[in-house]
Amino acid sequence: MKVVNIQEKLGLFQDHWSPKIIGSLNGQDVKLAKLKGEFVWHDHAEEDELFMVIKGSLTIEFRDRTEIINEGEMIIVPRGVEHRPIAEEEVHVLLFEPSAIKHTGDVQNEMTVATYDRI
């Protein structure tokens, strides 16, 4: 049990679209990620996923609309809902999601991360 400084953890990595685990509880992980560019369309069949924006402005495309999540805002994407995150400028996000979640759902491509580093 220790105090975690979010900005300090964000300083430990620079790669995009590669979430890092900063804490685990109740079968869920808290992750940090830096995003830039366009991700792939995907969904998570069994997992709801929370995005909280720490820096920048995150766009998430859904099949029927687009949402913009600014610094200090969050959105919960329910299981089964296809989404595509887009960061025109670099965005820093905190994620809260089940430990078992797969990065790109059942989609596999060059952006897929098989395991998450713990920092």
Next chain:
Amino acid sequence: MKVVNIQEKLGLFQDHWSPKIIGSLNGQDVKLAKLKGEFVWHDHAEEDELFMVIKGSLTIEFRDRTEIINEGEMIIVPRGVEHRPIAEEEVHVLLFEPSAIKHTGDVQNEMTVATYDRI
């Protein structure tokens, strides 16, 4: 599914030690709370609990030590660990914890909230 602005939600209530639900996912709730003064010693037998400090400086006493969590920092209190939050000045926190969690564990006193409002 909607975008939630954390500061906007914090503006909706003023009472202390009464967490408000701002989102739910995977059997967990995301809550906001304003804290001031000393809470009661308690633990949660089955639930780990995350405190993320949005404003101010939160002290958490444990039986063997004391931790201070400043703005932009977080701590995960594992299940079964007795703790007592203290806020000398008002603190704003975000909590992640299972929806089934009881406010003061098996302790009941005048600070205990039986149900959580959703805002």
